[in-house]
Amino acid sequence: MERGSGVPANHQRKVFREEIRNTIREAIFAGELRPGDRIIETFWAKELGVSQGPVREAIRDLEAQGLVETVPFKGSRVRTLTEKDIRDNYGVRICLESKSIRDALDRLDDRELEELSSRLGEILEEMDGCAGRGDLRAFTECDAAFHRAVIDATENQVLLRLWEQCNMRNWFSVSALTDAKSLKRLQQGHQRLLEEIRARDVRAAVSTVEDHLTGLMDGFIRGVQP
Amino acid sequence: MERGSGVPANHQRKVFREEIRNTIREAIFAGELRPGDRIIETFWAKELGVSQGPVREAIRDLEAQGLVETVPFKGSRVRTLTEKDIRDNYGVRICLESKSIRDALDRLDDRELEELSSRLGEILEEMDGCAGRGDLRAFTECDAAFHRAVIDATENQVLLRLWEQCNMRNWFSVSALTDAKSLKRLQQGHQRLLEEIRARDVRAAVSTVEDHLTGLMDGFIRGVQP
C-alpha cells in the first residue's frame, strides 16, 4: 500500500484508515466476510501491509456504520442481522424517507421540482438498463441514488447522515431479489413514485415509498432467513 | 487514570477510550471547549496521563456522534452549529419521536402502557424538583430520560441509535432556557404528553411533542445566536 509518489497533491488527502475501511467493507459486501465472521486487526494489518492502528480505526468506522459489532478485549465481528434488525431498520428508513418527500415537496419551487424530476428520470433510465441485464449490484446503486436525490433535495444534512446509516444498500449481497423480473417491477415502482412526486401528490408518494421499501424488506428477510 | 484495583470484575469492561470520550464530552458540555475550539490529541493525552492512541479513538467517537469535526492532518474541532444545523436536527428528531409514540402505543398492551406511564410519572416528579431549584443540567437529563423511555418502549434499536445522534441534550450548555419559569413550563408540557400517551391519543401526543421540541429548538437557537 504505497503512497507519496503517484498521489496528486489532493487537498482532501487520503488516509490509510479510509482505504482500509473500504477494503474491509468490500470484503463484507463481496461475501468473503460473512455475518458473524471475526475481523482480526493483526490479520488485516499483515494482509494490507500496514500496522494495527489504522486497521483498528477502520473497524471503528464500520462499527459506527452498523456493519460491525465489537466487544472490548474480545474483538469485532461482521454484524449478524436478525429479522427484527431488518424490520427495525426499514421501519426507520420508511419514516425518514417519508419525511424527505414531504420536506422536499415543501421547499422546492416548480422549477426546482422539475430539475429534481429530470435527475430522477435519468437515474430511472439507468436503472432500467440494470434491471434488463440483471445487474443487481449496479441496480442497487441506482436505487440508492434515486432515494438519495430526494433526500439531497431537502438539503437537510442530519436527515442525510442518519439515512445513510439505515439504508442497507450495503447488505445487498445477501438479498434474494436477483431475478430480472423483480428488478423490473422495482424499477416500475420508482417510475410511479417519480410521477407522484412530480405531481406534488405527497400522500400517494409516501404510500408508494412505503410499499416499495416494505417489498425490499421482505426480499431481504427472505434472503437472510431462507 | 488508574485501573485494575477498585474496578469490579464487570463483564462489559471499561476501556480508556470510553472514559476519555466522556471527559472530553464533559469539557464540551461544560463550555470549557467551545464550538470551533481545537481538540489536540497530545494535549489531552498529557492531561489525562494516557497516550495519544486512545485519545484519537475517543475523538473519532465524538466525530461519529456529530459533536466534533475532523480534517485529516489538520485536526479536530468542536463542531460549530449554525441555526440551520439546529433546525435540521430538530426536524429529524421530531420525526423520530413522533414515530416512537405511534410505534410504542401500537405495540404496548394496556398493562405495559401502565408500566410505561408510571415510569414516566417518576421521571416527571424528579423533573419537577429540578425545575424548582433551577438545575438545568439535571433537568436536561430528566428530559432525555423521558423521551428515551418512550423510545425504549418501541424496542427498536435502530430508532434508539439514530435518536441518540440527534437528541442534542448534550449541547444544553449553550441553551438559553435557564430560568425556573421556563423549566416549569417545560415540565408541564411533559405532564400533558404523559396524559395523552396514557389515553392512547396518538394525534394529540404527536402534536404536543412537536410543540415541545419546537420550543426547545427556539430556545436553543436564541442561545446559539444571541
Next chain:
DNA sequence: GAATTATAAATTATCAATAATATATAATCC
C-alpha cells in the same frame, strides 16, 4: 514593502513493541 521561499515548531498519522485480556489446551485432582 509585498510576495516568495526557506526554516522551525506544532500536530497528526503511522509504526513496532509491550501489556492486558480472553480463549484454547494440557495437567491435576477427586
Next chain:
DNA sequence: GGATTATATATTATTGATAATTTATAATTC
C-alpha cells in the same frame, strides 16, 4: 471420567517513538 486448575496461545489495548503534514516564523528577492 468429569470438573477444576494451570499453562500456552491468540488477540486486543496501550504505549512511546518516528514519519508525514500543516502552520507559523524568519530570511530572501524584487
